[in-house]
Amino acid sequence: MNRLLTASVLALATALPAQAETFRWSATTDPQTMDPHAVSSAPVLGFLNNVYEGLVRRGRDMAIEPALAESWEPLPDGAGWRFNLRQGVSFHDGAAFNADDVLFSYERASSEDSDVASWFAVVSGVNVVDEYTVDILTTSPQPIFPDSIANWMMMDSDWAAANGAERPARDTENFATRNVNGTAAFMLQSRQPDLETVLVPFDGWWGEVEHNVTEAIFTPIQNSATAVAALLAGDVDLIDPVPVQDADRVNASDGVHVLSGIEARVIMLGYGHDHETLLSGEDNIFADVRVRQAVAHAINVPAILQAIMGGNAEEASQLVSPAMRGFSEANAARPAYDQDLARSLIAEAGADGATFNLSCPNDRYLNDEAVCQAVVGMLAQVGLNAQLETMPVSNYWPELRADNYDMYLLGWSPGTFDAEHPLRFLVHTNGERLGTWNFGGYSNPRIDEMLPLIQSEIDPDARQAMLDEAAAIVQQDAVYNTMYVQPLLWGVADGIELTQRPDNFFILRWVTMGLPVE
């Protein structure tokens, strides 16, 4: 579980004398841009959370808390949301933050060049009420709208205009690609793409400083063996991730330890629901719900977690992990591991001995290929003959889009940290904007009917009831066979306190260095 900072450690941290502390960390990928609206990927958004801020932000426990907005409330009749902005906030260059910057950031982030425009699909307009009040109008009631914009970062309109960066640049470069003018606790001091990015604290930050970092240096290290060596040698203070197979060794070494947590990402198996035939030309056995249920019963998830994940993950019963909002307690149990039941279901469906293809990426999820190999073995024990086909992820998505699979592996991390997110992308009938990752073409009128209701239901209990119903349908129909929640493993030098969030964002302002090593 997450090791959250305790109050006592916090008190200790604030009592520490100010001293020069350089913090060095590395991850496998370099954020490809510093533009907060150009690329919607976890490495970019996670990194930029240290230099830019949104109206709201997520705390250590992922809950939404005030940032550049001090408070917000729904407008009458579900017309949208009113945000009351914080006063006295300035950007890194000294310019003041006000409602015009919110309007500008909305226009920029929702423009066609933006990769985050989908967050604003429900927004019909933004009204500047006064200098520190903004109304965001929505086409329908949006109960979780503030949650969905936690990564929508505010840019200074004057700075963008002065530097020709009014629109995000995705296929080319503009001033905002390598320069930052945010409001957050850290400023960008220097940036060499792919090599080194240096951040320093922003003196004029409005918030209360909890860290004691005076300089932070980020270096991407792709090779995991090198990253582990760099951590052991003391060249870096944090590496993300530690390979699962190295976790025990890192923990056994002096001066470093592994911080392990549970990521938001649920790993599951998907099926070609709407396929007439398997790739072999035989009838599609996965069109029969009994076969899909049999697969769920045939897979020994605890064994996978023990043998492949080193005991570092948790079983998943539904499309979101228990840490997400809207998790269905009523459906918290994963189908039991029961080979006899699986065999009898397969016999009933007449699928005994069927041969089919299992597609799997080999560089996308933690130990993805090994997990698929284990799945193949477990399916063989109940009489299903899966032929494993693995490939790099850049080949994988085109194959799935082209329907070249019978069964496939998928991981899903809900961007909104809400159970509605996977329903929208993975379960809703495949269409222009909805169901865009529903490769198997599953379609259920009840889910399609409920989704808009879930999206606009203000009452939390009524909303949860619908999410429970949807989770039950997904589970009974075995739309996906959810297996486990992927673990997060960071390697950290001793004497450093930090917070690991399930979204795998590394937040620099929660770092305290130079603590006594116990």
Next chain:
Amino acid sequence: MLSFILKRIAQSILVLLVVGLVAFAMFRFVGDPVDTMLGQERTVQDIERLREVLGLNKPFFVQYWDFLVRAVQGDFGISYRQGRPVAEIIIERLPATLELALVSGLIALGMGIVLGIFTAIRRDGFWANFIMSASLIGVSLPTFLIGVLLIYAFGVGLEVRIPFTDITFNTGGMPIFGRGDTRPVFGWVGGWNSGLATWDGLQSIVLPAITLGLYQMTLIMRLVRAEMLEVLRADYIRFARARGLSDRAINFRHALKNTMVPVITVTGLQLGSIIAFAIITETVFQWPGVGLLFINAIQFVDIPVMAAYLMLISVMFVGINLIVDLLYVAIDPRLRVDGKTT
């Protein structure tokens, strides 16, 4: 001589065209860049629009032709991952790879020739046999493993106790990743940032250069030894001995000179492969050269960067071959007779 050079240049251009064609054909199997470029919440329209913008929906030969036309003008396109001109990125990264290749080439050549001569002259001595056996390790271990072993031995460090004492010391402390501090040395476009100009940079290059040069060093050593033994058996060496020339004069003036032709060929060709194979070493040591750039490009399906890198490598190989051919002619006068230059 001139017609020889012109002919070689024409051949070289043909080779480049073929390499480019093969590379472009391969990119279809590397994957589709649009999935890595767009976020989780992309729609089908987003995918189609991006395809249109990148020209990926055009027929294969049109894409290849467009690439060639622009490449001739020095425009290698915009990197999909970084959004910057590829030519700019490559110029920025090339010094790192060239410095690494140069240093490891020097190590390989220097050590290879010295050890080769030594093992040839003292062919039955203990140390010569020891070096020969040890060199087997150099050729048989994969570069990746050598790099990781060096990192653990000299970066992370091992506790070593001096025998019969209580004194222990740690073998680590060498930089593990990156180039260390760099300093601009030439003021051309983008500048040449050299790591060889700073102490930190010099330290940083040691482990990667040894990793990269080890295989070449063994190769050169074995080649020098074999050639030298061959030459030492030749009649003119026997006559030289009979004339009472000193061992030193025989070994270094007569024998060594005649072993150098094949050594130059191999060294020249190896310099190309040092640069090309630097990919693995650069990945292990996070060395910010073009090899690492290429690996990143493959993962992201950054086709403009991959295409430019492959063209660059093939230009280099073709160029090196040309130089080697010219050096032959310079060293061995017999080849100067017209018609034998190929």
